[in-house]
Amino acid sequence: NAGVTQTPKFQVLKTGQSMTLQCAQDMNHNSMYWYRQDPGMGLRLIYYSASEGTTDKGEVPNGYNVSRLNKREFSLRLESAAPSQTSVYFCASSDRTGFNQPQHFGDGTRLSIL
């Protein structure tokens, strides 16, 4: 019962470095999402993929890129990390069979940019 798996769990980067956060789900879900959560706040959507082969911007896409590698995997890339991107990143998935579907979350990647 893995659900949504994120790697790595923790990462420290220097300003300007690049990094890819990995996410995989084993529930055969169509839709996948990347969020960031800053201290004491709710989640903000960075990018999402409604189905394999499609990606769209969310609320805060600047500084990020994504790849929907296949139905299972959705990666998030920081090309040139900035201190403002220090956050906890969550990946989620949902079954897009119809409306009114809950999202299933991974346990997050805690990213610090120095």
Added chain:
Amino acid sequence: SQQGEEDPQALSIQEGENATMNCSYKTSINNLQWYRQNSGRGLVHLNLIRSNEREKHSGRLRVTLDTSKKSSSLLITASRAADTASYFCATDEVKAAGNKLTFGGGTRVLVKP
């Protein structure tokens, strides 16, 4: 921008008491969802209430929805120490594509033994 705003931001209660938190939103929705987040973990789905529903029960949880007031509430009855967590509402907006959710800022609940 955050669609849902939760109230209160923090809540401290004794074990056995009830906890009530509210969520207000601004636009038309398909459904409203509640999630729990334990410290250091991801969000866990608790309940989904559709726009044509008014109340749902699940174990010790009761969720209400008033679309005329654009508000929802989550009631946890007979709270336990294990209910200590942050609780978030999230709205599935009518105008949004791709089953996107917009989250509120959360209510931090502390249940004291």
